[in-house]
Amino acid sequence: MVCKIGADPSALQGSLKPCRVLESAPNGFTWQRIMKLGIDPNKNILRAFPTFVGQFDVPNAAQVNPILEKVILARESSAEGKSKSNIGGWHSDIDFHEWPEVKQTDIVDSFYSAVSNMVAMSAMAQKFNLKCHFVSWANVNRKGSHNAVHNHCNAHWSGVYYVRTPEYDTDDLDRAGDLTFYDPRGAVNMMAHPGKCVDGESIRIKPIQGRIVLFPSWLYHSVYPFQSDIVRISVAFNARVEQFSEL
Numbered sequence: 001m002v003c004k005i006g007a008d009p010s011a012l013q014g015s016l017k018p019c020r021v022l023e024s025a026p027n028g029f030t031w032q033r034i035m036k037l038g039i040d041p042n043k044n045i046l047r048a049f050p051t052f053v054g055q056f057d058v059p060n061a062a063q064v065n066p067i068l069e070k071v072i073l074a075r076e077s078s079a080e081g082k083s084k085s086n087i088g089g090w091h092s093d094i095d096f097h098e099w100p101e102v103k104q105t106d107i108v109d110s111f112y113s114a115v116s117n118m119v120a121m122s123a124m125a126q127k128f129n130l131k132c133h134f135v136s137w138a139n140v141n142r143k144g145s146h147n148a149v150h151n152h153c154n155a156h157w158s159g160v161y162y163v164r165t166p167e168y169d170t171d172d173l174d175r176a177g178d179l180t181f182y183d184p185r186g187a188v189n190m191m192a193h194p195g196k197c198v199d200g201e202s203i204r205i206k207p208i209q210g211r212i213v214l215f216p217s218w219l220y221h222s223v224y225p226f227q228s229d230i231v232r233i234s235v236a237f238n239a240r241v242e243q244f245s246e247l
């Protein structure tokens with residue numbers, strides 16, 4: 001018996017081999033295995049509507065982070081913070097990339113490079129001219145600070161760079177103020193299913209010092225309450241593609 005997989009087998013353009021049916025009844029079947037795949041998943045199964053989330057380690061983070069930490073904490077002590085998605089914590093103006101001390105480092109170039117990588121992936125292009133509208137801001141979180149579920153309007157790509165984070169065990173996500181992404185596919189979480197492909201579980205990313213996490217601006221996300229006694233410092237940014245031409 002050929003397994004019923006809810007799709008036209010001929011559309012998969014592979015060979016579907018029989019599997020062993022352990023039990024059959026009017027209400028359904030129990031299979032020993034779903035199917036013996038005679039198809040190449042990479043060739044025959046289309047990953048429709050993928051969501052790209054990039055993670056990039058900044059090579060000179062160890063040198064640049066102490067500089068950023070100093071300038072961000074100095075700004076925090078002299079400027080009133082903004083109230084955005086942050087619950088508690090300090091959120092700077094959106095001109096971080098224009099601060100003179102920041103311009104003396106190449107950290108913003110790393111942000112541009114990360115955005116370029118995401119555009120390259122999306123456009124499937126190797127060489128191109130790219131012009132983006134760019135804004136960035138610094139965040140200082142202390143114990144209890146968190147960010148409500150939100151996305152970033154008026155941008156294509158958003159990112160966060162971790163200047164200072166606690167060093168916890170990899171399982172201790174709650175204390176580190178992990179970044180949580182929510183599955184954007186509507187009611188995909190209506191039914192549990194093995195794996196994340198059609199389950200709808202959220203994805204939690206542990207903040208790593210010196211790392212950029214980059215994602216589509218429309219993707220809903222939040223930050224778990226930060227529980228450490230140390231200060232947590234990050235920089236967030238938005239990039240809106242305004243011109244793109246492949247070379």
Ligand SMILES: [Fe+2]
Nearest residue numbers: 150151152221
């Ligand atoms: Fe955000």
